[in-house]
Structures are given as C-alpha cells and as structure tokens.
Amino acid sequence: MSAATDRAATGDGSGPAGIGRSIEEAAREIAAAGPSAPEPARDPVNQAMINNWVEAIGDANPVYTDPAAAAESVHGRLVAPPAMTQVWTMRGLHGVRPADDPLRRATELLDEAGYTSVVATDSAQTYHRYLRPGEHVAAVAVLESIAGPKRTALGEGWFVTTRTTWYVDDEAVAEMTFRILKFRPPEQPATGHSAGATGDAGTTGGAGTTGGAGTATAGDDAASAEAAQVLRPVVTRDNAFFWDGLREGELRIQRWGGTLRHPPGPLPPDGDLDAEPDYVVAAGTGTVHSFLVHHHPPVPGKRLPFVLALVELDEGVRMLGELHGVDPGDVHIGLAVEASVDRIDDDLTLPAWKVRS
Amino acid sequence: MTITVGTELPPLTVDVTPTFVVATALATRDFQDVHHDRDAAVERGSRDIFLNILTDTGLVQRFVTDWAGPDALVRSVDLRLGVPCYAGDELTFTGRVAEVDGGEVTVAVSGVDSLGQHVSATVRIEVAA
Amino acid sequence: MTGLSGAAAIAGIGATEFSKDSGRTELRLATECVSAALADAGLAPSDVDGLVTFTMDGNAEIAVARELGIPELTFFSRIHYGGGAAAATVQQAAMAVATGAADVVVAYRAFNERSGRRFGQVSSAVAQQINTSGIDNGYHYPVGLATPAATVAMVARRYLHDYGASSEDFGRIAVTARARAATNPRAWFHGKPITLADHQASKWVAEPLHLLDCCQESDGGVALVVTSAERARDLRMPPAVVAGAAQGSGPDQYIMTSYYRDDLAGLPEMDVVGRQLWRQSGLATSDVDVAVLYDHFTPYVLMQLEELGFCGRGEAKDFIADGSLELDGQLPLNPHGGQLGEAYIHGMNGIAEAVRQLRGTAANQVPRAETALVTAGTGVPTSGLVLTAA
Structure with missing residues (x-):
C-alpha cells in the first residue's frame, strides 16, 4: 500500500x-x-423554502405544506x-x-x-x-x-x-x-x-x-440494494434442484433416463407419469447458439450494454445467461464458451458465461 | 397496507427536462454551474447539465413516501450514484421491500435512466406496525 | 370451406384516436371504441349479448357492459398470450355466433400502453407471476432477458445467421410501414416517412434490433362487432365475412422465448394458424389481395411470410426486395402503416384495417381488395383471420 x-x-x-x-x-x-x-x-x-423544494421535487406529501393535514398526522404539525x-x-x-x-x-x-x-x-x-x-x-x-x-x-x-x-x-x-x-x-x-x-x-x-x-x-x-433489484425466479418442486445447484456452483440439467431437458419440468418428454427425474452436472462447456446485445432500456442489476447468450451446452441442451468479459463486437454464433455463474446474494446465483480460453 | 418482503413499489418516472434540473438544483440551493449552465457543463466534459445529488436524495424520499403514505417516518436515505442523469433523459425509480422488522421497513430503490443505473438507494422508514 | 367459414362477419369497427397520452382511463377508452363500433354497425348497446377481449386487457366485460348499458351478456370470454389473442377474439366471437351462444359479440382491446404501464420496459410483475409463465420467465428475466425487443433479438440474430439476411432486410419492413403511415391521417407517424438510412442510423435497442425495428407504444382502443353473416348483410355497413379463423401454438412453445426448439429461426405456431386458415377458407396465398401481418418487430414479418407460405424458408428477404409489399405489389402489406406506423393496439387496429380494405374505405386503399389476411402477435401462441368481402 x-x-x-x-x-x-x-x-x-x-x-x-x-x-x-x-x-x-x-x-x-x-x-x-x-x-x-x-x-x-x-x-x-422556513415554509417558503420548503414550498420551493416540494414544488421542484414534486413531493405531494401534505405534512410539509398543509397545516390541517399535518396537524392530523403523526407529526401533529408542519415539518x-x-x-x-x-x-x-x-x-x-x-x-x-x-x-x-x-x-x-x-x-x-x-x-x-x-x-x-x-x-x-x-x-x-x-x-x-x-x-x-x-x-x-x-x-x-x-x-x-x-x-x-x-x-x-x-x-x-x-x-x-x-x-x-x-x-x-x-x-x-x-x-x-x-x-x-x-x-x-x-x-x-x-x-x-x-x-x-x-x-x-x-x-x-x-x-x-x-x-x-x-x-x-x-x-x-449499495451492492445489497442492487442485488435486491435483480428479478427473482419462481422456484418450484420441479426446478428447485436447478437453482440449488447454481448456488453450489453447479450447472444442473434435468435427466429422465437417457433424456436431458432444460428448462426442467415435472414430466419427461414422452409424458410418462411414472418416471422419476434426477440430474447431471453439466461440464459447463458449450457454444453460442444465438445472442443479443442489450442497449435499452435499463435492466435491474445490469450495466449497459450487456451480452446475453443462448448457449448450446455440450450435453445438448440450451441455456440462457449473460456472457461476460467480451467486447460485444467479438461475439459470434459458434463462439466457444464456458460456464461462469453470477452470484447475486445468498439466495440467488444465475447462470453466466465467459469465453473459453 | 400490508408490507411484506418482496412488495414492489409502484414505479415512478420523472421527465428530466432542463427546467427540472435547474429548478431542483436551485430549490436545493446548489448553484454549481454544471446544474444550470449547459455550456459550462459541456466544457467540463459532460454531455449536458445533470441532476445534483441533493435532488436524488429528495426524489428517493418522495418515491418511498408516495407509496408509504404521509405518516411514514423517513429514518435514513443511503444512496450511491452511478451514471449521470442528464437533462432530456427519463429517470425511472423502482423499489422493493428488502426487510421488514416490526414497524421498520427497509426499501431498496433503483433509479435508472437511458445510460443505466443512475442511483441505487436503501431507505429505512418507520410505519405504524 | 369447412367449419366456421362463412358463418359470421365483422359488421362494425370502432376506435379511439391513437396517441401517447390519452388523458383518460382505459375503461373510458374501451367504452368509446365499443360505442363507435356499434354506431358503425348501426346497432345499439341493447343489441349486444357477448363481449370478448384479451386476458391482458384491464377492462372486465361486465365493466364495459355496465358503462354502456348492455343489459345482459350470454357470452364473455378472454384470450391469452398478449397480442397473440387479437384474431382469436374474432374467432371466439364467430364461434359464439355460429353456435347460438350469442347474437352480437363485440371484441375490444383498450389500453394506455404508453402513458400507463409500458410494455417495452422491464416488468417485475410479469417476471415473477406465480404460475407456469412465471416459472418459464425465471430462466430469462433474472439473467437480463427482460424486454420484448430483447426476446425477439435472440431469434432475429439466429435468423440473420441461418439465412444470410441483414439488418437492412428488417429495415425494409420498417420503411414500408412508415411510407404507408405517412399517408394515413389516423397514423401516429402520419407525414413522417423514413429512409433505410434512417433505420440503419437509429440507435440500438437490442442488437440486432434498431429502434426503428420496434413498434411504438401507444394509447388507444379498437372494437369489432361480430354477428352472423346473414344478419350482417342487413346492417348499415358491408360485412367482412370470416372465411377462416384459427389459433395456433407450436412444439415446445413458450411466450416470446421458444428458444429450446431445434429450429430457433422460425414461427411454427404461425404455420399452425396458416394451415388451418387455408383449409377452412378454401383459399390460398395467391388469393390474398391485402395482408395485415402483425409487426411489433420487423424480423417477425419476414418469418411470417415464410410460415404462411408466401415464400420458402429464408427467402423473405428476396420476396420483399422488388416492391412486392407496396400497394400495387404482389402482396400489399399493412396499408394503414402497421403497428410500426399507425399504432400498437395489440393487433386489433390491423383487423379494423382489413375490414376497411374490404369495404373500400381505407386511407391507402388497395384496388378491388376482396380477400384479406390478418395475423396476430408473433413469438407467442397466436391467431389469424381470412376475411372476404360479402
């Protein structure tokens, strides 16, 4: 130092x-x-400066300007x-x-x-x-x-x-x-x-x-405030293993016998009600199947612009995540990437990608 | 009103006109030229005049009390600035209840403009439990 | 012709002005457009016994009925999947009329979609709804795929890659729409045509989509009066007969994020709709005099032309290159200016335009238009109509 x-x-x-x-x-x-x-x-x-301020900011809270309402409020008088x-x-x-x-x-x-x-x-x-x-x-x-x-x-x-x-x-x-x-x-x-x-x-x-x-x-x-802004997934019995896995640093893919599926669901693709799923942990390698560069409007928790990539994992399923650490102009379909999770807070970790070195 | 963790506040969009930037700067007694003199702002490397931080504090307070009502007591406003908010932009506040402890409610607030995250804030209020 | 074909007709159309800030409530807009549609048909509120709208609409059927003095309803229904509902409202109305469930059904959609909640912005309410759609959104919104434009951009990028198309091909759709809007006094962009250079210079929203690939957010309402073809013939305006009406969803369907299909660069749900329309109506693509294709985002117009059979897969860029979409071209497209140029009323203004074309009363009239094709929202489970002049 x-x-x-x-x-x-x-x-x-x-x-x-x-x-x-x-x-x-x-x-x-x-x-x-x-x-x-x-x-x-x-x-x-003084009231004059308060009036100027609430007018400019657009704050309609009556406890600042309306003596009658202020008297009725928790303050008991203007504040x-x-x-x-x-x-x-x-x-x-x-x-x-x-x-x-x-x-x-x-x-x-x-x-x-x-x-x-x-x-x-x-x-x-x-x-x-x-x-x-x-x-x-x-x-x-x-x-x-x-x-x-x-x-x-x-x-x-x-x-x-x-x-x-x-x-x-x-x-x-x-x-x-x-x-x-x-x-x-x-x-x-x-x-x-x-x-x-x-x-x-x-x-x-x-x-x-x-x-x-x-x-x-x-x-x-302020990091905690930003994390609170990230939209949360809806977690159910059918997909909890996926979100749990991300928290533990694993990219999990639902498996029904010999068939993998993502996003996961309660049944295998053939609709067999008696089947039980488990999951495999993805190797984390894949290629960009498609992508976009988001410029507008702002998205909670994101710095603009950012790249979102739909990645075809080597296991054969597609998964969406932000692609980090790359100039948007260098991204192309077929680009080799690897998993790199985004930890938001103790509850939520999101799938993400980085260019495979 | 029932306040629970995760409750979303109604969003607020502020049309950041040059008049708004100037009026709020003066109402907060901030006479720095970058908040009212476009030429000066450009000379200092900005694109245009931009909102001052006292106004951000005010807007964040207003955003939360618009939702919480006149009897809510604002106890603290912590805010962190990101990208500037220039005249001519739109600033949209969204918020989410992050914590409820009896009558003490912590709200996470985000203000974004076309350049990205302009302000993120944590506001602590007290409401009748 | 099979099934529903020919049983019902659109007998009246009505709309509010299209704006960025209506200055009144959505319910007020709904009552105004329904009222205008009834007046156009020469009917009174007391003649109405059915109402149908989108699940997304904020105005309950009973609220609209209450305001307008519609005494009793025997049929009320709502269609899901955003703009994909547009043509299906007419389909449901036609089915109700054909089965006797109702005699006069009004389909409506009214919103303050610009001055109120804007669809183009990120909505946490949509992202986190507690139902299967909310679960589906969990794989998309939290990582940052959170706006309609972004969802389309992912598919558009793959389309460009698979078929060698370019952003300029998307731009040609926008330029055509704005050229039509420029001469439609009802259009928001009346008198404001754009060039391909304007399109290319407009800012990125979600690459590969420029701002001018995206429709505008609008305030307004549109209503359509549906009754039996027989009754419609006796009413004030010439009827637009429902020769075909269909809904469709495709394999492994999601709302805007059907990203897990083998072929990402298509709209198989529109193929499902198209096959039904041609079968029901007994018509073919070559019979279509005017097409009103849903154009909230330009790439999906190209894909619709392919899915509906106007050209082969990946050939839309060639199909549109030689002026075929102009008013005097092979397939006049969106003469009102589409949602890119007139207004984004969730596809309902396009149905009204098809009716005007068949009546011969449109601002940009296609000569001797007798058969019109209309589609609804793309990227979602959708619907379509074939309308014919009586």
Whole structure:
C-alpha cells in the first residue's frame, strides 16, 4: 500500500504532498484537526423554502405544506422534508468554505497532487427527527478518511469521506456520511460519462461538488440494494434442484433416463407419469447458439450494454445467461464458451458465461 | 397496507427536462454551474447539465413516501450514484421491500435512466406496525 | 370451406384516436371504441349479448357492459398470450355466433400502453407471476432477458445467421410501414416517412434490433362487432365475412422465448394458424389481395411470410426486395402503416384495417381488395383471420 501511495504522492512534485509528506500523512493531519466550527444555516427552517423544494421535487406529501393535514398526522404539525436537511446549510450562490473546513482542505490537498476532478459517489443520511419551521440548524463536519490511490473507471483517484452532523442547539438532529472521488482525469476522457465538475462552489455538510457522474466505485454499501433489484425466479418442486445447484456452483440439467431437458419440468418428454427425474452436472462447456446485445432500456442489476447468450451446452441442451468479459463486437454464433455463474446474494446465483480460453 | 418482503413499489418516472434540473438544483440551493449552465457543463466534459445529488436524495424520499403514505417516518436515505442523469433523459425509480422488522421497513430503490443505473438507494422508514 | 367459414362477419369497427397520452382511463377508452363500433354497425348497446377481449386487457366485460348499458351478456370470454389473442377474439366471437351462444359479440382491446404501464420496459410483475409463465420467465428475466425487443433479438440474430439476411432486410419492413403511415391521417407517424438510412442510423435497442425495428407504444382502443353473416348483410355497413379463423401454438412453445426448439429461426405456431386458415377458407396465398401481418418487430414479418407460405424458408428477404409489399405489389402489406406506423393496439387496429380494405374505405386503399389476411402477435401462441368481402 505504501509504495503505491508514495508514487502517487510524489508524482506531481508541486504541492504539499510533493515535498515529502504523503497524502495519507496530510489526511491524518486534517482529520486530527477535528471537526470544523459549527456553521449555522443562513435562514431558519422556513415554509417558503420548503414550498420551493416540494414544488421542484414534486413531493405531494401534505405534512410539509398543509397545516390541517399535518396537524392530523403523526407529526401533529408542519415539518420539513428530511431530505432537505442538507439544503438548509448549503452555502448558496456566493458561499465560500471556511479555511478549517475539512473537505476544503482535502480538496486542496488532492488538487495540488494532480487529482483535480471530482465526483460524488455516495451519501448516507440518517434523520433522528423531523425538523420544524422556525428551528435553526448548524452543521459540523469532520474528515473521516482519505483512501487511495485507487484505479477507477474514471482514472486514478482518492476517496474522500466526510461526516457531517446537524445540530439544533445541542441536539444532533441528522447525520451524513458523504464520499467523493477526487481523480486524475485520463489523458483522453473515455466517454461522456466522465463528467466531474472541478472547483468547489461550496455546500456545507461536506456536500462539496455534487459531480453526479461516473460509474466510479465498487463500494459495498449499495451492492445489497442492487442485488435486491435483480428479478427473482419462481422456484418450484420441479426446478428447485436447478437453482440449488447454481448456488453450489453447479450447472444442473434435468435427466429422465437417457433424456436431458432444460428448462426442467415435472414430466419427461414422452409424458410418462411414472418416471422419476434426477440430474447431471453439466461440464459447463458449450457454444453460442444465438445472442443479443442489450442497449435499452435499463435492466435491474445490469450495466449497459450487456451480452446475453443462448448457449448450446455440450450435453445438448440450451441455456440462457449473460456472457461476460467480451467486447460485444467479438461475439459470434459458434463462439466457444464456458460456464461462469453470477452470484447475486445468498439466495440467488444465475447462470453466466465467459469465453473459453 | 400490508408490507411484506418482496412488495414492489409502484414505479415512478420523472421527465428530466432542463427546467427540472435547474429548478431542483436551485430549490436545493446548489448553484454549481454544471446544474444550470449547459455550456459550462459541456466544457467540463459532460454531455449536458445533470441532476445534483441533493435532488436524488429528495426524489428517493418522495418515491418511498408516495407509496408509504404521509405518516411514514423517513429514518435514513443511503444512496450511491452511478451514471449521470442528464437533462432530456427519463429517470425511472423502482423499489422493493428488502426487510421488514416490526414497524421498520427497509426499501431498496433503483433509479435508472437511458445510460443505466443512475442511483441505487436503501431507505429505512418507520410505519405504524 | 369447412367449419366456421362463412358463418359470421365483422359488421362494425370502432376506435379511439391513437396517441401517447390519452388523458383518460382505459375503461373510458374501451367504452368509446365499443360505442363507435356499434354506431358503425348501426346497432345499439341493447343489441349486444357477448363481449370478448384479451386476458391482458384491464377492462372486465361486465365493466364495459355496465358503462354502456348492455343489459345482459350470454357470452364473455378472454384470450391469452398478449397480442397473440387479437384474431382469436374474432374467432371466439364467430364461434359464439355460429353456435347460438350469442347474437352480437363485440371484441375490444383498450389500453394506455404508453402513458400507463409500458410494455417495452422491464416488468417485475410479469417476471415473477406465480404460475407456469412465471416459472418459464425465471430462466430469462433474472439473467437480463427482460424486454420484448430483447426476446425477439435472440431469434432475429439466429435468423440473420441461418439465412444470410441483414439488418437492412428488417429495415425494409420498417420503411414500408412508415411510407404507408405517412399517408394515413389516423397514423401516429402520419407525414413522417423514413429512409433505410434512417433505420440503419437509429440507435440500438437490442442488437440486432434498431429502434426503428420496434413498434411504438401507444394509447388507444379498437372494437369489432361480430354477428352472423346473414344478419350482417342487413346492417348499415358491408360485412367482412370470416372465411377462416384459427389459433395456433407450436412444439415446445413458450411466450416470446421458444428458444429450446431445434429450429430457433422460425414461427411454427404461425404455420399452425396458416394451415388451418387455408383449409377452412378454401383459399390460398395467391388469393390474398391485402395482408395485415402483425409487426411489433420487423424480423417477425419476414418469418411470417415464410410460415404462411408466401415464400420458402429464408427467402423473405428476396420476396420483399422488388416492391412486392407496396400497394400495387404482389402482396400489399399493412396499408394503414402497421403497428410500426399507425399504432400498437395489440393487433386489433390491423383487423379494423382489413375490414376497411374490404369495404373500400381505407386511407391507402388497395384496388378491388376482396380477400384479406390478418395475423396476430408473433413469438407467442397466436391467431389469424381470412376475411372476404360479402
């Protein structure tokens, strides 16, 4: 780790990181400086800004705008949308981060080391309670970590994680962990995806630039959310062996005496009600019988475009799965492939393919 | 409403017009040029102006409470950004109940646009058990 | 002619406008098109005693009856398999009329398929239904085969490979459809023809399908009034007699994913339909004056021409190359612009077009059209009709 760090830190030679201190050392220093001074919101929580927000977002929840409905609700009175928490302490049009702001310091550090572009990658907000019009919040930010250098789809970069707490007087009302990627743009920007606003127009709460771009990270937090989105097969007594097998890393084909069938069913092809099936474990080798490249619309759990291949297994049955690790332009009917399962989570593993080497 | 694991939320499609991008950026007090100035956004390597993350947080909250009702209490919104959502695109949210623990419900939310997964989120709410 | 042939006729057709956002409920659309079809036939709601639609339709027969004041129903039925139901609604209506189960049956289909739930998007409800179709979908949706276009692309790729056809051959179907739509005022793409270059330049949806290989998603409704051929002759409009009506499913049939058959690049279920149609009607491909072939995706039009016997397997690209699908060609195709050009009302607008052609009232009229062939959804268990002028 340290070797890579040193190389990154000394690569550009100009800034503080280049004169002997590693980025990690500098990061430790910023973190050790502790939280920023509490920064109060410009305005108290107020109905006018709430109205603007719900109008723009299209949120019709009456607890934010309708006093009568709000009085009848669990809140008993009007409240502000939790998702607005960060809005109250945004710095606005001409705001500047104070010098002790940890995100400002981290940003400057990485800018000087050549990691000039930025994207927001994730945000985790926790709301302890709903805010009410009239309350005045203040934000306190602290640097949690700077991790890197990491190779990402956007280029080499460092993940900067800050933690912000919002207070009303001494009461912590909400918290946020916010992560950005500060990266060195590649010589040739790969695609239109690599947005990455540079500069920092300033938002409190660590929000900083909200680059909103980039399939940058391989973070674990959201992986579970993606897995939850994958459509689930309907499992029955007739096909449970197939899905069980995939979970155990086996591609199982239903066998009725000398006949294999896929997809499986409750009877053999000759309709013999007395027959009992078992299964064979496929060798996992086959050829592409047909395929498609999916571009549109989005499909849960998939990155676009992706290749789906109908594979004729050497055992003689066809099976569908995503074909990984290949340029779509290189796929052709007859291409030799081998099985490579996609594990979604503990419950579900899907058949998949890769080109046979 | 009975909430069980696997319950699907009604999908929500947002027409991400330039006006929407600008209006939400300003309503969240985010004045970065990439959210309202197309020329500036293009100069910085983007195709067009694009949604800011505060708006994603807002949309995800709205998507879940549209379904859960006004008495649901939003306790946390964790979100991870993927591809950008540029002006002129459509953003479609789908969601699925991932966990139910008494009155605490965890919803997995996905927002996709024409480029792919724009945001994936996990939202924790409390409902009257 | 055998069996059902000649017993019943389509006596009235009705439709709403076709749009991307109807601005009203599906039930409202259903009542409007049924009402229009009855008015076209010169009948009143009180004359109706049968209703038939698709299992996919969101409007129950009793709801439509309630709204329109249809007092009693003696026949109500629904057909499964998506757009494959279209011609079969008329078949069931004709059977009901022929057997005396009902006197006047209205077949209808109405939906907000663009502004409401869009078929072209991924539907987890479809993927995970708890029935055999949901089980079948388990081998396809979770791995990412989750849209109609993708299901067709898999078959289309194999078709291109087996028969040396090209994306441009698919494109010629789209160009023809849009040329017809351009001169049909009811068509969504009225006044908007495309070129083959447009087709080739349109974005990939699921390779080898371009966007312009795919029909549009539409809002709208279409209804057809079926009664006995005898009664139809006394009604307001000239009848379109049901000379043949058939359903078909093929070996190892799935819904859109019949991928496990020996021959992937065909539509054997349409061959099942075609053989019945020719036998029932006593007609042959050479008798067809106008063909309305289901065109939600272009590749399946080529395959239908082969399965129905207009040309040999793999020869459709040659069959269509010399203008044979034009209005003055050997087989005028989809003069309304098809679902690629007019609207995607699950094949029901195609049946209405066939009726107009036989009446001589179509926007793009084929001269002296006396025999029309209509097919329903492809890639699914399907159906077809041969209609003749009285």
